[in-house]
Amino acid sequence: MKDVYTLADLENREILDQGADKPARLAVIGKPIAHSASPVIHQAALDQLNIDSRYIRIEVEPGEVENAFQKMAALNFIGCNVTVPHKLEATTACNKLSEDAKAIGAVNTVTFDCENNLTIGHNTDAPGLVLAIREDFSVDLRDLKVLILGAGGGAGRAAAIQCARIGCDQVWLANRSVDKVERLAKQLTETYGHSEQLQGPGDRFTPISLDSSGILETVQNVELIINATSLGLKASDPLPLPRRGIQPFHLVYDMVYQPPVTSLIRHAQEIGARAANGKSLLLHQGALAFENWINVLDANEPLASMRRGLEKNKP
Numbered sequence: 001m002k003d004v005y006t007l008a009d010l011e012n013r014e015i016l017d018q019g020a021d022k023p024a025r026l027a028v029i030g031k032p033i034a035h036s037a038s039p040v041i042h043q044a045a046l047d048q049l050n051i052d053s054r055y056i057r058i059e060v061e062p063g064e065v066e067n068a069f070q071k072m073a074a075l076n077f078i079g080c081n082v083t084v085p086h087k088l089e090a091t092t093a094c095n096k097l098s099e100d101a102k103a104i105g106a107v108n109t110v111t112f113d114c115e116n117n118l119t120i121g122h123n124t125d126a127p128g129l130v131l132a133i134r135e136d137f138s139v140d141l142r143d144l145k146v147l148i149l150g151a152g153g154g155a156g157r158a159a160a161i162q163c164a165r166i167g168c169d170q171v172w173l174a175n176r177s178v179d180k181v182e183r184l185a186k187q188l189t190e191t192y193g194h195s196e197q198l199q200g201p202g203d204r205f206t207p208i209s210l211d212s213s214g215i216l217e218t219v220q221n222v223e224l225i226i227n228a229t230s231l232g233l234k235a236s237d238p239l240p241l242p243r244r245g246i247q248p249f250h251l252v253y254d255m256v257y258q259p260p261v262t263s264l265i266r267h268a269q270e271i272g273a274r275a276a277n278g279k280s281l282l283l284h285q286g287a288l289a290f291e292n293w294i295n296v297l298d299a300n301e302p303l304a305s306m307r308r309g310l311e312k313n314k315p
């Protein structure tokens with residue numbers, strides 16, 4: 001068994017399942033992929049439900065996503081997850097998209113319907129975020145004024161579109177490269193219009209440069225700060241926004257979950273703000289993905305097993 005498989009391993013079952021006690025029937029594709037926590041959570045759920053399948057990691061090059069899907073479907077895979085950098089490419093490599101995947105413009109979960117020759121793309125990151133915010137802060141995302149740091153990246157963009165879809169009143173889209181969020185704000189305004197709830201003047205979607213001094217004023221108007229930049233992955237990373245911007249009334253959600261306490265979370269907690277890391281998003285998007293593949297009758301599953309699996313395999 002390997003930690004990371006390649007497309008060459010998908011030639012036939014003999015190669016793929018060599019040395020394994022169960023057939024590989026689910027996977028996560030990406031590049032790099034060795035760090036992915038998806039096998040830990042999905043395998044825990046498969047084992048708990050006595051499903052005779054392995055969940056593996058497959059490293060796939062850009063441009064090879066459709067090929068990967070075809071090879072997995074030919075080997076009778078149930079489906080797969082898709083991660084960086086393939087979430088966009090997967091939208092064209094599928095021949096059917098769910099409403100969530102269409103709206104977000106990205107696919108993180110695929111189901112293979114071999115009987116009807118369908119490769120169906122879903123997006124569980126977006127609804128997963130709503131569940132994560134509810135779990136960590138006991139509030140509905142749609143009721144909050146939100147600042148998304150890194151809204152020009154894949155995860156931040158998905159969060160911004162989800163906020164627009166569910167009716168958040170005001171969303172500030174902050175990014176280092178401001179051109180990306182200027183385009184996104186325009187697109188969201190065209191598609192989702194202006195909020196009926198919005199009182200007085202002001203735009204529903206406001207782009208802002210992460211480096212501008214205006215960010216300090218902006219942050220005073222928001223209730224929820226989401227960090228969707230990659231800052232926080234390394235201990236030496238600076239905070240994604242100036243320290244004095246964060247106030248005790250803020251809810252701070254850092255999508256980074258490793259390390260579990262980022263500098264942003266530590267600072268927020270030190271000044272008395274409520275803060276949470278991206279573990280809840282990892283779990284909820286994973287549980288929703290799993291439910292696309294396997295009919296689970298127990299209301300606590302697969303989330304409970306995934307949570308235990310992650311806890312047991314803490315790095």
Ligand code: NDP
Pocket residue numbers: 084149150151152153154155156175176177180210227228229230231233255256257278279281282283285
């Ligand atoms: P992307 O590479 O698509 O986006 C990265 C974002 O970070 C961009 O907005 C980029 O800005 C910004 N950024 C990178 N470096 C800096 C810097 N030095 N200063 C300021 N901004 C910076 O990555 P993803 O969107 O896929 O992931 C973003 C984060 O979210 C990662 O930390 C990832 O681990 C986490 N994540 C967590 C998930 C979970 O389940 N909890 C799921 C998905 C992601 P620019 O556009 O200017 O380059």
